[in-house]
Amino acid sequence: MEYGGFWRRLGAFVVDVVLMLPVVATVVYWGLPKSQFFLMYWLIPSIAINVAYNIYLVKRWGGTPGLLAFKLRIRMLDHAPVTLKAAAIRYSVLLVLSTLAAIGGIIGSLHIDEAAYFSLSTPQILAELARLQPSWSRVTGLVMQLWLYGEFICLLLNKKRRGQQDFMAGTVVVKAHSLAAREAALASPAP
Template sequence: MENIQMPLQIEGINDNIYAGFGSRFASLILDFLIVIPVVILILYLNGLSVNAFFYTLIPNLLFGLWFQIYLPKKYGGTPGKLIMGIKIIQINGKPIDWKEAFLRHSVLLVLTLFSSILMVVCLLKADETVYNDLGWIQRSQYLMSLSPIFFLIYTWASNIWIYSEFIVLLTNPRKRAVHDYIAGTVIVKQIYIDRINEIMYPNELSDNNIN
């Protein structure tokens, strides 16, 4: 997958073809703003009762898979990335497929599944009367108190993952995060996609022009 790698620079382009920290971080903020209505709805439903919390787990997971795997495979990025004019492609310049889309999200998916299973365990332990009498923040604290060690493990694992992503992203020339290395992907500025294809696969373009 990574036998053929895109160059660090392309002749005739003075700009960096790879999306840097700023544009990638901005795309995360945009994605968060876009999904706020869904987040608010889930939080509202979770607050209705313990049973309602159960019913939101599967839809929440499915929405995450759609947003983080289907959309990148279909369009080359999440809405935030597309708005910022950046696109996910393979390190060899080809569009990503299901494999790359899944691998990019794989670690977060594992963390999400762990969190969901942990939440189910805590909900089964929870006293519904106590839960319903608490405020929103207090409910989260109450559930966490039912399995403190596992929540601590989840928190540490999530923090290690997030910090490693930022550190790796800031310390390599192609601006790849850890999940990019896992999936064999890079994020490039969309305006340079055609030029990248010309450099990486000139023969394919010639064949298309002939046909």
Template sequence: MNQKFLPLKIEGKHVYVGFWMRLAAGLADALILISFGFLFAWLESIDRNLAIAVTIPSATLFAFYNIFFNARFGGTPGKLFFDIRITRPDGTPIGWRHAWWRSSVDLFFAVLFLCVKIWALSQIDPETYTELDWLNRSQELSSFYPAWYGLLGILSAVWVWGEFIVLLLNKRKRAIHDFIAGTIVIKKEFSMHSKDILKPPLGNESAPDPAKPL
């Protein structure tokens, strides 16, 4: 089925958001998420059992952060700050289905990394875990990682770099997850999230249809 896309430019302005603006929005989101990262790291250092419990939200935070904000507001706080919106190809808002599909690969990797970490935590001695400092604890945990963990890391890196490459090579600046979910990333002024785009230009209001009752 053919999808109707917004044009590349409207009144001489670029509609689609490029790499650098998306990077800036991503860095803004990273500043928000890093505070949670420090909290989770501190909680994980207290006790092995607590670390196991904390691992679930810490491993999936990034994916669910994106899913929630994209579905509810059309973008993460970083994107909203830079007036960026995630929409359907015609500029209308996305829903939960689009948001889930958009983060599906990130969530897939998050679940795999989660399983690996929980397995490693379940194998380490609780007293040893508490006694070790952060660096030695990380090294000890890595000794319990399965043989395929290295491949998982490579595939995750390939996915991330593939996102960047695809975004740079198409005229609408869509990353792979945009193709998966059927979404585009545009400036707010060209989105149906912005009420201004729904208003007719001044002096160009349509005349009332005489066939319709007033």
């Protein structure tokens, strides 16, 4: 079995960011100036989008669009299709950290005077949110960055190129052609 290497996994991560960032940025840039409570209203839809992208698509197709574009599939250690539980565990750390960061942004938005809020441009609102978020929210952002860096460092340190999330969930990322060859060999009758 050929495992997904560092560069393919990094490329897949970049593709996923490039796909999601414009959507999220557009919604946030549109919504922030409209309501001081926008981040509160956006919390549940943003969690749902993240769950759909990083858990449902992984369970349904064996990977996010980035992984699929790089011909990689997430599988269980025994090479069975990834389970819903494993997909949820794989994404659990980033889901919790991103939700906490969002809650920090909500708290920051509630500390801005309403009249002052509507006098600010979107970049100014974002700067105020960063300034007024609780200190634990800043720590959450740092922990999220460290988790992501650690994920890629971990890939370099083991033969199967498993990241922290793979160890937690009992998964491995494999090259699709290798998986297809294995499945074809298992399906063919023995001579």
